[in-house]
Amino acid sequence: xxxxxxxxxxxxxxxxxxxxxxxxxxxxxxxxxxxxxxxxxxxxxxxxxxxxxxxxxxxxxxxxxxxxxxxxxxxxxxxxxxxxxxxxxxxxxxxxxxxxxxxxxxxxxxxxxxxxxxxxxxxxxxxxxxxxxxxxxxxxxxxxxxxxxxxxxxxxxxxxxxxxxxxxxxxxxxxxxxxxxxxxxxxxxxxxxxxxxxxxxxxxxxxxxxxxxxxxxxxxxxxxxxxxxxxxxxxxxxxxxxxxxxxxxxxxxxxxxxxxxxxxxxxxxxxxxxxxxxxxxxxxxxxxxxxxxxxxxxxxxxxxxxxxxxxxxxxxxxxxxxxxxxxxxxxxxxxxxxxxxxxxxxxxxxxxxxxxxxxxxxxxxxxxxxxxxxxxxxxxxxxxxxxxxxxxxxxxxxxxxxxxxxxxxxxxxxxxxxxxxxxxxxxxxxxxxxxxxxxxxxxxxxxxxxxxxxxxxxxxxxxxxxxxxxxxxxxxxx
Numbered sequence: 262x263x264x265x266x267x268x269x270x271x272x273x274x275x276x277x278x279x280x281x282x283x284x285x286x287x288x289x290x291x292x293x294x295x296x297x298x299x300x301x302x303x304x305x306x307x308x309x310x311x312x313x314x315x316x317x318x319x320x321x322x323x324x325x326x327x328x329x330x331x332x333x334x335x336x337x338x339x340x341x342x343x344x345x346x347x348x349x350x351x352x353x354x355x356x357x358x359x360x361x362x363x364x365x366x367x368x369x370x371x372x373x374x375x376x377x378x379x380x381x382x383x384x385x386x387x388x389x390x391x392x393x394x395x396x397x398x399x400x401x402x403x404x405x406x407x408x409x410x411x412x413x414x415x416x417x418x419x420x421x422x423x424x425x426x427x428x429x430x431x432x433x434x435x436x437x438x439x440x441x442x443x444x445x446x447x448x449x450x451x452x453x454x455x456x457x458x459x460x461x462x463x464x465x466x467x468x469x470x471x472x473x474x475x476x477x478x479x480x481x482x483x484x485x486x487x488x489x490x491x492x493x494x495x496x497x498x499x500x501x502x503x504x505x506x507x508x509x510x511x512x513x514x515x516x517x518x519x520x521x522x523x524x525x526x527x528x529x530x531x532x533x534x535x536x537x538x539x540x541x542x543x544x545x546x547x548x549x550x551x552x553x554x555x556x557x558x559x560x561x562x563x564x565x566x567x568x569x570x571x572x573x574x575x576x577x578x579x580x581x582x583x584x585x586x587x588x589x590x591x592x593x594x595x596x597x598x599x600x601x602x603x604x605x606x607x608x609x610x611x612x613x614x615x616x617x618x619x620x621x622x623x624x625x626x627x628x629x630x631x632x633x634x635x636x637x638x639x640x641x642x643x644x645x646x647x648x649x650x651x652x653x654x655x656x657x658x659x660x661x662x663x664x665x666x667x668x669x670x671x672x673x674x675x676x677x678x679x680x681x682x683x684x685x686x687x688x689x690x691x692x693x694x695x696x697x698x699x700x701x702x703x704x705x706x707x708x709x710x711x712x713x714x715x716x717x718x719x720x721x722x723x724x725x726x727x728x729x730x731x732x733x734x735x736x737x738x739x
Contacts, residue, residue, distance in 0.1 A: 264401070264402065264403045264404060265290075265403070265404050265405070266290050266291060266292045266377070266403060266404070266405045266406075267284070267289035267290045267291065267405065267406050267407065267602075268280075268281075268284045268289050268290070268291045268292070268405055268406070268407045268408070268409065268599075268602060269291075269292045269293075269294065269379075269383075269391045269403055269405040269407075269408050269409070270284070270291065270292070270293040270294065270408075270409045270411055270595075271294045271383040271384075271385060271391060271408065271409070271410050271411060271412055271547065272293075272294070272295065272308065272383070272410065272411035272412045272413055272579075272581075273293050273294070273295030273297065273306040273307065273308055273367070273378070273411075274307065274308020274309060274310055274311075274411060274413045274579065274580075274588075274591065275307070275308060275310045275311070275315075275579070275588040275589070275591050275592045275595075276308075276411040276413070276578045276579030276580075276588075276591030276592060276594060276595045277293060277295070277308065277409065277411030277413075277578075277579070277591075277595065278293060278295075278306055278307065278308075278367050278370075278371075278595075279591075279592040279595040279596060280409050280411060280578065280594075280595030280596070280598055280599050281293040281371070281374075281376050281595075282370055282371075282374055282376065283595065283596045283599035283600065284599040284602065284603075285374035285375055285376050286374065286599075287599060287600065287602075287603040288603075289599075289602065289603065291374075291375075291376050291377070292376065292377040292378075292379050292403065292405075293306075293371070293376055293377070293378055293379065294379045294380075294381065294382075294383030294391065294393055295308070295378065295379075295380065295383075296380070296381050296382045296383070296396075297312060298396070299312055299360075299361075299364070300357060300437075301361075304378075304380045304396070305364045306364055306367040306368055306371070306378070307360075307363065307364040307367055308413050309413055309414070309415075310588045311360060311363050311364050311367070312360060312364060313432070313433040313436060314432070314588075315588050316359060316360055316363060317356045317357075317359070317360050317436050318432070318436065318453075318456055318457065318460070318619070319619055320355065320356040320359050320360075321352065321353075321356055321436065321460045322456060322459065322460055322619050322620075322621075324352045324355065324356075325352075325459070325460045325461075325463035325464050326463065326621055328345075328347050328463060328464060329463040329621075331345055332345055334658055337658070338658075347441070347464055347465075349438070349439055349440055349441060349464070350439050353436075353437060353438075353439065356436065379393045379401075379403070380395060380396060381393045381394050381395035381396055382394045382546070382547075383412075383547065384546065384547055384548070384549060385408060385410065385547065385548045385549060385552045385554060385575070386402070386549045386551065386552060387549065387551040387552050387553070388404075389404060389405050389406070389407070389408050389552075389572075389574055389575065390402055390403070390404050391403045391404075391405065391408060405574075406574060407574045407575070407576070407602050408574065408575045408576070409575075409576045409577070409578060409595070409598055409599075410544075410547070410548070410554070410562055410570075410575070410576065410577040410578070410581060411577070411578050411579050411581070411591065411595065412542070412543045412544055412547045412581045413543045413579060413580045413581060413591075414540040414541060414542055414543050414580035414581065414586055415540060415541060415543045416431040416432065416433075416536070416537075416539075416540055417538050417539045417540060417541050418431070418536065419448070419506070419509075419536055419538060421506065421507070421508055421509050422448065422506070422509040422534065422536050424536075425511060427533070428511065428516060428532070428533055428534065429509070429511070429516065429533075429534045429536065430533070430534070430535055430536070431535070431536055431537070432453045432457055432535070432537060434535075435457045435460075435461070435535045436457075438461075438533070441461060441464045441465050441466055442461060442466050442531075442532045442533040443465075443466065443467065443532050444466070444467050444469075444515065444530065444531040444532045444533075445458070445461050445462075445466040445467065445468045445469070445531055445532070445533050445534075445535070446468075446469050446470075446471065446516065446518055446529055446531035446533070446534045446535070447468065447469070447470040447471065447534075447535045447537060448471050448506055448518070448534065448535070448536050448537065448538055449470075449471075449472065449535075449536070449537035449538040449539070450470045450471075450472035450474075450477060450478070450500055450502070451478075451537060451538075451539065452618050453537040454470055454472075454535065454537035455470070455493075455498075455618055455620050456618065456619055456620060457535050457537065458470050458498060458535070459498065459620045459621065462496065462497060462498055467497075467499075468497075468498055468499065469499045469501065469529055469531070470498065470499065470500045470501065471501050471504045471506055471518065471520055471529070472500060472501065472502050472503075472504060473503070473504065473505045473506075474502065474503070475502055475503040476502070477489075477490045477500065477502055478490075478618075478624070480616075480630075481616075481624065481626060481630065481679070482626060482630040482631055482632070482665060482677070482679040483630070483631065483632055484631070484645070484663070484665055484679070485624060485626065485663075485665060485679045485680070485681045488661075488662055488663060488681045489620070489622065489624050489662075489681045492622055492661055492662070492681075493620070496621075501520075501522065503522055503523055504520045504521065504522040504527075505520055505521050505522075506518055506519070506520045507519050507520060507521055507526075509534065514530070515530050515531055515532050516530070516531050516532070516533070516534050517529070517530050518530075518531065518534065540580065540586055541559065541560055542556075542559060542560040542561045542562070542580060542581040542582075543580070543581060544556055544560045544561070544562060544581050545560065548562070552572065552575070553570075553571065553572040553575075554570045554571070554572055554575055554577075555570070555571060560581075561581060561582055561583055562577035562581050562582050563582075564576070564577050564582050564583075567597070567598075567601060568582065568594050568597065568598050569601075576598045576601075576602075578591055578594035578595050578598055579591030579594060579595070582594075584611065585614065585616065587614065587616065589614070589615075590611075590614050593609050593614075594609065597609050610696070610697055612628055612629070612696060613627060613628065613693050613696040613697040614627065614693070615627040615689045615690070615692070615693045617685065617686040617689065619686060622659065622661055622662045622681050622682045622683060622685065623680075623681070623682070623683070623684065623685035623686050624680070624681050624685060625679075625680045625681075625685035625686055625688070625689035626677065626678065626679040626680065626689065626692075627677065627678050627689055627692045627693045627696060628667075628675070628676050628677030628678060628692065628696050629667065629676045629677040630667075630677060630679065631643065631665075631667055631677070633677075634667060634676060634677070639669070639676070640669070640670035640671065641667045641668060641669060641670050641676060642667070642668050642669075642670050642673075642702075642726050642727070643665065643666070643667055643668075643725075643726065644665070644666045644668070644702060644722045644723060644724065644725030644726030644727070644730070645663055645664065645665045645666070645722055645725055646663060646664050646718045646719075646721035646722040646725055646730060646732075646733055647660075647662070647663045647718075647733065648660045648661065648662045648663060648664075648682045648683065648715070648718055649661070650718075650721075650732045650733055651713075651715060651717060651718045651721075651732075652712075652713040652717075653713040653714050653715050653717070654682065654683055654715060654718070656713070657683055659682065659683035661682065662680070662681040662682025662683070662685075663680075663681060663682065663718075663722075664678070664679070664680050664682070664688070664718045664719055664721075664722040665678070665679040665680075665722065666678055666679075666692075666702060666722045666723055666725070666726055667679075668701065668702040668726050672701070673701035673702055673703055673726070674699055674700070674701055675692070675695045675696055675700055675701065675702055675705075676696070677692075677696075678691070678692025678693075678695065678696070678719075678722075680692075682715075682718075683715055684715055688715060688716060688718075688719060691705075691716065691719050692719075702723045702726035702727065703723075703727070705719070705720065705723040706720065706723040706724045706726075706727070706729075708720070721733060
């Protein structure tokens with residue numbers, strides 16, 4: 262095997278493996294370095310997302326949602342079930358099977374595209390050399406005309422709440438519990454905290470989420486965040502805002518979390534604790550200073566608007582650079598870099614990247630929030646529509662939530678779409694397409710949407726921008 266490549270990708274997550282596949286499709290001799298060892302103690306591709314992130318968490322969310330549906334929401338349909346139970350180890354095994362199928366599929370794609378998988382830890386050296394330390398300790402050095410750094414991110418560990426066996430865990434640990442905790446604490450009311458808290462609440466845990474920020478989901482549109490918070494409270498998810506954790510003690514009786522809120526110092530005793538306070542770039546030990554590649558104070562690789570570093574032929578993508586830590590953002594950056602290396606002129610519209618939180622109801626948004634436009638002094642119109650007036654949502658017993666659209670007051674171009682409600686993760690794609698194609702609310706208002714469908718609520722929200730929703734009382738906001 263030659264040690265010279267057109268492209269070497271360091272990292273086999275959703276940014277790295279997609280970049281490698283696209284490079285190979287474009288005729289470039291490509292290698293991808295990945296060190297992941299899975300639960301079965303075998304090398305695996307897919308990085309955090311496929312192994313212990315996006316995919317396994319969604320598998321557990323699906324299982325727990327089905328359990329809660331049977332336990333609490335089937336009586337009105339005339340469906341009764343006796344002897345309902347949950348076999349947590351079986352649920353975990355199903356999750357692991359899905360992960361294995363998908364990560365194995367990537368390995369097959371590598372083989373089909375002629376991509377060399379270099380198994381081990383990759384480190385960028387000077388002159389676009391990449392050192393790979395294999396799992397057996399052997400060290401080899403490879404050279405490339407181009408290098409793509411796609412090392413992803415890792416959970417942030419709190420000094421006052423270090424990981425402790427199965428009791429104090431990050432999101433990875435929370436995916437592998439073999440039984441339902443009776444009392445569960447979550448530090449951090451972000452995407453990971455809310456999703457993992459939701460899984461175990463549905464299965465019977467008493468869940469308390471402690472969040473330092475005074476506002477719930479500060480990055481989301483305020484109307485959407487408030488509607489979601491109301492639903493979570495009804496479900497029994499106890500979210501305590503403006504609460505700063507100061508100490509975590511482990512006792513024979515459980516874990517005692519000490520925190521400060523507006524009323525003073527308080528304590529919370531739980532059996533298990535998830536620490537979900539964010540993630541940081543995974544660049545430690547991956548970049549030799551002699552390479553010339555710079556990292557910022559947060560460990561992120563410094564790149565320009567095309568994901569290029571200051572060193573010609575070296576790029577970085579995904580969680581290890583600035584911007585949202587989203588798998589789909591990483592993948593699109595990987596494609597764009599591959600095509601740029603091949604001489605094409607790709608483009609990514611960072612204003613059209615959707616966010617999704619897979620709780621129930623789901624939360625999703627793309628583009629600008631109303632508060633961002635207001636702060637920037639942009640004149641806008643707002644259209645909203647409640648799922649309570651949508652026939653399909655009613656039939657699904659999922660009529661809580663709304664769709665909100667913000668459009669430029671002068672041009673009517675759609676600037677943001679925000680959803681809390683059923684299948685928000687799927688509906689938000691309509692908003693992303695609208696922003697990417699520079700559509701106006703009038704464009705979508707003039708389209709025909711299937712009836713009955715959840716997407717009709719998107720249609721009505723677009724109509725509401727101009728005060729002409731058909732199935733709601735119009736209160737046009739400017």
